[in-house]
Amino acid sequence: DAGITQSPRHKVTETGTPVTLRCHQTENHRYMYWYRQDPGHGLRLIHYSYGVKDTDKGEVSDGYSVSRSKTEDFLLTLESATSSQTSVYFCAIRSGPYTDTQYFGPGTRLTVL
Amino acid sequence: DQQVKQNSPSLSVQEGRISILNCDYTNSMFDYFLWYKKYPAEGPTFLISISSIKDKNEDGRFTVFLNKSAKHLSLHIVPSQPGDSAVYFCAASGETSGSRLTFGEGTQLTVNP
Numbered sequence: 630d631a632g633i634t635q636s637p638r639h640k641v642t643e644t645g646t647p648v649t650l651r652c653h654q655t656e657n658h659r660y661m662y663w664y665r666q667d668p669g670h671g672l673r674l675i676h677y678s679y680g681v682k683d684t685d686k687g688e689v690s691d692g693y694s695v696s697r698s699k700t701e702d703f704l705l706t707l708e709s710a711t712s713s714q715t716s717v718y719f720c721a722i723r724s725g726p727y728t729d730t731q732y733f734g735p736g737t738r739l740t741v742l
Numbered sequence: 743d744q745q746v747k748q749n750s751p752s753l754s755v756q757e758g759r760i761s762i763l764n765c766d767y768t769n770s771m772f773d774y775f776l777w778y779k780k781y782p783a784e785g786p787t788f789l790i791s792i793s794s795i796k797d798k799n800e801d802g803r804f805t806v807f808l809n810k811s812a813k814h815l816s817l818h819i820v821p822s823q824p825g826d827s828a829v830y831f832c833a834a835s836g837e838t839s840g841s842r843l844t845f846g847e848g849t850q851l852t853v854n855p
Contacts, residue, residue, distance in 0.1 A: 672833075
């Protein structure tokens with residue numbers, strides 16, 4: 630257990646509405662990540678953070694923004710949700726400075742109608 | 743450009759037999775490889791990893807083999823148990839990818855009693 634929680638765990642929203650997903654960690658890890666999981670695609674990186682206010686894009690960042698104002702919280706925002714953003718979203722942390730091993734939260738299932 | 747590929751979407755084995763899950767990669771700069779297991783409605787769980795300086799790493803019933811010349815890794819589970827039924831993802835990272843992981847599409851393993 631890497632002390633990662635995600636909220637909400639499930640959300641249904643309508644096209645065009647803004648949505649924010651929250652990732653919270655309790656162990657002061659520097660690196661945090663947002664992924665989406667879709668059938669046939671595995672896990673794809675959306676954005677990641679390497680410190681407070683330090684973020685960078687992943688491979689599928691279009692339509693998403695992130696913010697990290699505190700070490701423990703990493704927020705993912707869909708400014709105007711689309712049906713193609715229906716997915717399961719996972720947050721992860723990197724377990725230490727000398728390893729690339731990541732540990733994942735329980736996920737948020739988002740449905741955009 | 744799919745840099746990490748798992749060509750078998752599914753695998754079915756009998757309890758007690760060996761399960762072999764395969765993964766191929768194209769990026770020769772990858773030097774760290776991981777396997778994750780994922781149950782439905784849960785986040786991926788780290789299983790085992792291997793550095794490119796090794797060709798084998800073992801942890802209980804799980805062994806990962808790395809063939810650098812073929813750019814291929816495999817996960818062996820011996821003996822397989824019904825509780826091993828899950829989706830397995832391989833992932834890779836390297837110096838040029840920073841701390842980011844690139845995931846394969848996943849293989850659904852079913853272990854039949």
